[in-house]
Amino acid sequence: SQQGEEDPQALSIQEGENATMNCSYKTSINNLQWYRQNSGRGLVHLILIRSNEREKHSGRLRVTLDTSKKSSSLLITASRAADTASYFCATLFSGGYNKLIFGAGTRLAVHP
Amino acid sequence: GAGVSQSPRYKVAKRGQDVALRCDPISGHVSLFWYQQALGQGPEFLTYFQNEAQLDKSGLPSDRFFAERPEGSVSTLKIQRTQQEDSAVYLCASSLVPGLAGNQPQHFGDGTRLSIL
Numbered sequence: 001s002q003q004g005e006e007d008p009q010a011l012s013i014q015e016g017e018n019a020t021m022n023c024s025y026k027t028s029i030n031n032l033q034w035y036r037q038n039s040g041r042g043l044v045h046l047i048l049i050r051s052n053e054r055e056k057h058s059g060r061l062r063v064t065l066d067t068s069k070k071s072s073s074l075l076i077t078a079s080r081a082a083d084t085a086s087y088f089c090a091t092l093f094s095g096g097y098n099k100l101i102f103g104a105g106t107r108l109a110v111h112p
Numbered sequence: 113g114a115g116v117s118q119s120p121r122y123k124v125a126k127r128g129q130d131v132a133l134r135c136d137p138i139s140g141h142v143s144l145f146w147y148q149q150a151l152g153q154g155p156e157f158l159t160y161f162q163n164e165a166q167l168d169k170s171g172l173p174s175d176r177f178f179a180e181r182p183e184g185s186v187s188t189l190k191i192q193r194t195q196q197e198d199s200a201v202y203l204c205a206s207s208l209v210p211g212l213a214g215n216q217p218q219h220f221g222d223g224t225r226l227s228i229l
Binding site (some may be wrong): 028033035041042044047050072088090099100102104 | 116134145152153154155156157160168201202205215217218219220221224
């Protein structure tokens with residue numbers, strides 16, 4: 001079974017708007033990672049946030065982590081049509097190997 | 113090549129046949145993972161190798177599934193006596209360092225789409 005749940009399941013926005021996706025998880029983690037998957041392709045790593053970090057930025061991406069609420073959010077600012085993809089959060093359990101547990105993903109559509 | 117390579121990209125098999133899926137990880141990557149991704153879902157962990165050692169196979173759904181990485185580089189996922197519920201995309205990923213030492217990303221191949229008729 002999958003660890004996390006993303007919210008919303010699907011998101012449709014216009015170019016230039018911001019997109020926010022949320023992820024909740026169930027157990028203690030070592031880190032949380034966000035991945036993007038274009039249709040028919042593998043996953044591409046976007047950003048990793050450690051359990052002792054609260055916020056991280058990478059280009060147009062901003063990730064927050066609230067371990068007390070067991071939740072994370074991914075914000076994509078000034079979205080582009082090329083951002084259209086599925087986005088997954090994945091958690092690395094404390095005490096495990098690099099065994100990532102993925103949520104079901106948010107399908108983002110950015111319209112020109 | 114620079115990335116993780118998987119072959120074949122597509123595989124169609126009849127129920128009951130055996131299939132073998134190949135993964136070429138990034139050169140020098142110690143860790144190798146297999147995931148199964150059903151349509152519209154996130155990847156689900158199948159098994160993990162550290163070099164040639166299979167350290168975690170807790171995600172393999174049945175004893176029909178077998179994975180190996182005999183020389184610590186290329187890996188093969190074999191499914192025997194395939195069933196329709198085995199239809200999915202099988203993703204391979206590799207990372208540079210083993211175990212918890214990785215606050216390292218995993219690098220994914222484009223997967224093999226398996227369809228069982």
